[in-house]
Amino acid sequence: MSYQSEAQLEGDLVKRLTSGLGYAPVTLPDMAAMHANLRSQLGKHNGVTLSDAEFAKVLNHLDKGNVFERAKTLRGRMQLTRDDGTPLYLRFLNTQEWCQNEYQVTTQVTVTGHHKTRFDVTLLINGLPLVQIELKRRGIELKEAFNQINRYQRHSYWSESGLFNYVQLFVISNGVNTKYYANNRNQDFKQTFFWAEEDNTLVTQLDAFADVFLEKCHLSKMISKYIVLHESDKILMVLRPYQYYAVEAIDKRVKEGRKNGYIWHTTGSGKTLTSFKAAQVLIENPKVDKVVFVVDRADLDYQTTKEFNFFSDGSVDGTDNTKALVGQLGGDTKLIVTTIQKLNTAISRARYEGGLGDVKDQRVVFIFDECHRSQFGDTHKRIVDFFSKAQMFGFTGTPIFAVNAVGKRTTKTLFEKCLHKYVITDAIADENVLRFSVEYWGKLKRKDGSLIDEDVAGINVQEFFNSPERIDGVVDWIIQNHDSKTHNKQFSAMLCVSSVDALIAYYEAFQRKKEAGEHHLRVATIFTYGPNEADPDADGLIGDPDLNMADVAVDVHKRDRLAAFVADYNAMYQTKETVKDGKGFYTYYNHLSKRLKDRDRKDAFDKDRLDILLVVNMFLTGFDAKKLNTLYVDKNLKYHGLIQAFSRTNRILGQVKSQGNIVCFRNLKPNTDQAITLFSNKEAIETILMAPYGDYLDQFNEAVEALRAIAPDPDSVNDLKSEDDQLAFVQAFRDLIRLRNVLTSFTEHDPSNLDLGVQEFEDYKGKYLDIHDKVKSDKPDEGASIIDEVDFELELIQRDEVNVKYILSLLSEALIGQDSLDPKIRDASQAKKKMVYDLLGSERHLRSKRELIEQFIDQHMASIPAGQSVNDAFNGFWDAEKTKAIADVCKTEGLDPAAFKAMIEQYHFSGKKPLQGAIVEALAEKPKILERKSIVERIGARLLKLVSTFDEGIGSL
Known part of the structure; x- marks a missing residue:
């Protein structure tokens, strides 16, 4: 079966972008060409010609900070002192009139970081690479493109002035499936999104996605308006399509008049982020005097308070002081975040009426979070009575309909019209929320076994x-x-x-x-x-x-x-x-x-x-x-x-x-x-709801059949020579561990029901990890293994209870019986020793310790003195090996031993890698500036490997 190649996919996309969507093609083989193009495009966008000295200042200004800080730089202006001494406020992106920017597309830009890498398709706005598109041929899973971008982030994006750290959005596609996500290094593949039409119909094909999402005005609008710079976590977040449509609908409703409306987005779909962005957009409307974001006090947590105050300093008053809220309403604060309780007090008590005289007839937009709550109905009426030009918007995951209304009020009677819907079935289909596994235990039954209706009157x-x-x-x-x-x-x-x-x-x-x-x-x-x-x-x-x-x-x-x-x-x-x-x-x-x-x-x-x-x-x-x-x-x-x-x-x-x-x-x-x-x-x-246990059991056993079709037994994995065969095994076993993960959460799970025994599973797992270790070892990116881009999902197969403490308990039992005259006891002793070797091969977090533990078994087990426990002997051996390993790192890297040990202790305390300055300070010979980054990263990696080998997964010995 033939697939469209990656090169064909890339060519078709570039043709669509240039011929149909108006992007200017540009050839930028390396970063020198990228810099020259940036100089030209920034000059064009700002209506100036930049000299060599001026552009050098611009590059220096741009080459500062991490991804989050550069996102701020992108949205700001640079005060450039020109060669003649005059000031110029250089703009990098027009975020107000977002269509008024310069758009280009280039392919195969080569960047040299830790390794030489080439990026598939790059979209440039005003010469800066703001969107990076990575493609995989049809038939390859989309996650491989995601993993490839992660590798580029580690190896290349920071190099050569770090312009690729200005990327705001990533797009990944295999032609059939296409997703986008913000440039956030720590996110998971599940935080990547399909685009959709307003009715939540997904747009997955690359050509259709390009037409609607990569259209120049829409793309720059997404970057300008719908990326949130999350100050608390210092990350970029981009709105999902339903969030985009909700904010657009509210914005349109306000621009067209003073009618109310509500957003029905299912619980867990990010309503707070949507309402936060809606508030940001509305306060930019000159016809709106104030935006009041209303939450229940239970929801006004530390994180919400911090984030809104970053956006509009002083917008949140987390105290119980209603007088402070009255001051905000009557003052110059345009965005106000308050609780339903304080707002109700402010407009209900006569003593506050004087402070609210000026705002009563202003145009105030109220946004209610979680507007299904009953108390909002009473306050709603008071707000309408008090503010003559109030406009109300609500967000809820569970609207009040006639059937679930406690009184006569419904969400529709309060807010008039549903402006956008994204219900729980949409969210589960899009994998934006999880399904529920519901179990029912302890039902109330009669003696004959029939269920008792708990709602029947007269039954206590x-x-x-x-x-x-x-x-x-x-x-x-x-x-x-x-x-x-x-x-x-x-x-x-x-x-x-x-x-x-x-x-x-x-x-x-x-x-x-x-x-x-x-x-x-x-x-x-x-x-x-x-x-x-x-x-x-x-x-x-x-x-x-x-x-x-x-x-x-x-x-x-x-x-x-x-x-x-x-x-x-x-x-x-x-x-x-x-x-x-x-x-x-x-x-x-x-x-x-x-x-x-x-x-x-x-x-x-x-x-x-x-x-x-x-x-x-x-x-x-x-x-x-x-x-x-x-x-x-x-x-x-x-x-x-x-x-x-x-x-x-x-x-x-x-x-x-x-x-x-x-x-x-x-x-x-x-x-x-x-x-x-x-x-x-x-x-x-x-x-x-999740399917019944039996359905997943059947799926697991079918997955076992598929696995055996590739590798009939664990040893036959050794015969899989081609990468395609090894990849098929990895994917088949990964499907199996995903299903096993689901099965183990069911109370009725019994491992004996599985068509794959516990030991055979562990043996297959060992082979799976062998392939992982082989393809994940350090190698140049050029010609990298196709398996290297697969997510092995190792978190699904780690068993924390199997640690060194557990291994030592097995060794203690093996030691007791190894010299027994009873052959059954000797055989049991040998079986326990074999179990240890099997565990060392199959447990991911023990593999880094395998060589040392095997060394202890082979060289020290037989000579443990009478009266000394295996634990004590092992502790002595382990401490000695750790001391040698630390000494070796210090000697080869030229580190002060006391300073290096202090860094290890600090890592145990904080969980954070040592700072660059601390490592440099510990070096006997200070490296040159250009060498510093690679040396610091190498020493940091060696420190983490030491901790992983000698300290993690040990257990209480």
């Missing part, structure tokens, strides 16, 4: 649900199954219960069992302590968490219980949280939120991990944490409350997180089906 089901015996049983189930649900605590979970009384019973059960040594889970909780709370099971909808504790009457008993639980939290994390007043309560709430969200960060420490957050209503709506993958449910949920709660688990994150896990300890299946039908369509239930 609450007595059963709140019984200590049942709560103990649920806690035991969670303790037993939590590791499999969260991939050995890689992820966190929430447990939501029906009332504060139930929560207290659950928390105390967890603590009691922890003190008894039955588990080591880290459990924390938070709840409000108002008296006589209504039973949240009354309607199955999530109540609005009220964090304004100053207005809540206090149930002293419940406050004291929470204070005791917070004391447990402080002991667990060495913190000083308090809930003695409203301010302390809110601070504790924010710290819990931050602790869960910080697990998403690369520099997160396991000591800061929170395993289970126990709640009634809080955190079940509007809260996003990618490292949260499981929700345990012991409360009635319905309609938007159910979807909101379930959606805490379905944020995309890498390959390990294959679905959001929902474990229901009540019979919520009818409610689940009803909610999914309501918020998508009647055919959507099977799409949104």
Whole structure:
């Protein structure tokens, strides 16, 4: 079967860009030509001719900072002092009239970094490379182009003035599938996006994508308006198509009049980013006096506050001081971020009326985040009555329809028209959110086995649900199954219960069992302590968490219980949280939120991990944490409350997180089906929910057949000589480990059901890792292996419990029996030793230690003195080898040993590589400026290899 070649794909694209889309072709074989072209294009764009000296200043100005800082430089102007002393404000990109720029296309630019590399297709705007397109021939998986760009980012983009670090967008395509994404070095392949039409129909073919997305005005509009410079994380983020259409629709609605509208984008699809960008766009409209972004206090977390204040200094006031909000509304602040509670107070109380006199008749646009919440309806009416020119926009993932309305108000009655829809089926099809795996346990049954309807009047089901015996049983189930649900605590979970009384019973059960040594889970909780709370099971909808504790009457008993639980939290994390007043309560709430969200960060420490957050209503709506993958449910949920709660688990994150896990300890299946039908369509239930366990089991066993067709047994992998055959094996085994990852999250999973035994899987895995080690070793990019571009997804096959400690326990058992007179014991000893060798070959994180551990077995095991344990002997051997390895690095690199050891200790503490200055300072002979970068990177890599070999994956010896 013949495929269109990469060269043909490139040629067709360039022809389309030049003939149909108006890009000027330019030949730029190297960076010298790139510089000359940049000089010409910047001069043309600014209406000047730059001299050699002037352009040298421009290059020096451009060659500073990382990708994020250069994105700011691109959007700013340079004050250039010309040769004659006159000033010139040089513009690099016209972001206001984005069509008024200079557009070119070039191919095969050669750049020399660590290796010589050539880039496929580069789109230049005003001479700067702002879009990089990498192509693969039809039939090759798209991820290979993504991995290739990652390699270029490591090896080349920073070199020769670093102009390629000005790339704003990457496009990857194999002709059939085409995706785009922002220049963010740390993102995952799942953070790449298809473009789509306004009705969410995907545009995947390269030629169609080029026509709509790479059209000059649209492309420069995306770069100018729809890339967000995320200050908190110092990264670029680009809007997905549905986010783009939503902002465009709001912008158009404001320009055309004062009608309201709402955006229905499913939970987890990034509504806050969309509304943030909408606010940015609207304040640039001269006809709009103010934009007020309204959130619930529970959602005004540290991150949101920080990001909005970066964009518009002083726009967010995170205090309880309504007077400050009144000052903002009556002052010059154009963008204001506030809470629904403070806004309601400001317009309801007479004492603030004088401060709001000037703004009452101004054109104020209100943007409501999570506008499905019931309290927005009351405040909505007050806003309309108070502001004569108010214009209202809402964002929700779960609109209020007639069927799920508590009163008479629906989202449509409040906001008039839905301006754009992106429902949960769209998001799952686009892989922007995960599907749910829902399990139902502990259903209420009669003695004859029939289910009891929990909603039938006259049946006291609450007595059963709140019984200590049942709560103990649920806690035991969670303790037993939590590791499999969260991939050995890689992820966190929430447990939501029906009332504060139930929560207290659950928390105390967890603590009691922890003190008894039955588990080591880290459990924390938070709840409000108002008296006589209504039973949240009354309607199955999530109540609005009220964090304004100053207005809540206090149930002293419940406050004291929470204070005791917070004391447990402080002991667990060495913190000083308090809930003695409203301010302390809110601070504790924010710290819990931050602790869960910080697990998403690369520099997160396991000591800061929170395993289970126990709640009634809080955190079940509007809260996003990618490292949260499981929700345990012991409360009635319905309609938007159910979807909101379930959606805490379905944020995309890498390959390990294959679905959001929902474990229901009540019979919520009818409610689940009803909610999914309501918020998508009647055919959507099977799409949104994971298939049953048996379906994935069948798929796994079919994948085993496909694997055996390529390599009938592990040893036959050795006979795969061609790269195409090896690639087929890698892809087949990768499919198999993906399915295995899904299977292990099901409670009913039994490895004996698989057509591939545990040992044979480990043997295949060893061969898989052998190929990985072979193709990932250092080599020039020229003629690189095709397998080198495949993502091996090694995170799916790492078992942290198999560490050096475990290996030593096997060796101890082998040592005891190796000289036995009983042949069965000797055979068992040899089997354990063979198991060690097999594990060293199949466990990814032990492979770096394999040579040393084998050396210990071969040269030291037999001579361990009587009375000395294997652990002690190994520790002595390991310390000696580590000392030798450190000494070798110091000798060959000319490093001060004490300084190098200090860098290793600092890395253990911070998790961050040593700074360039620290490495240079430790060198006996300071390198020349041009040599410094490569030397520093080499020493940094050797330090990480030392840590990986000698310190990581050891276990508690």
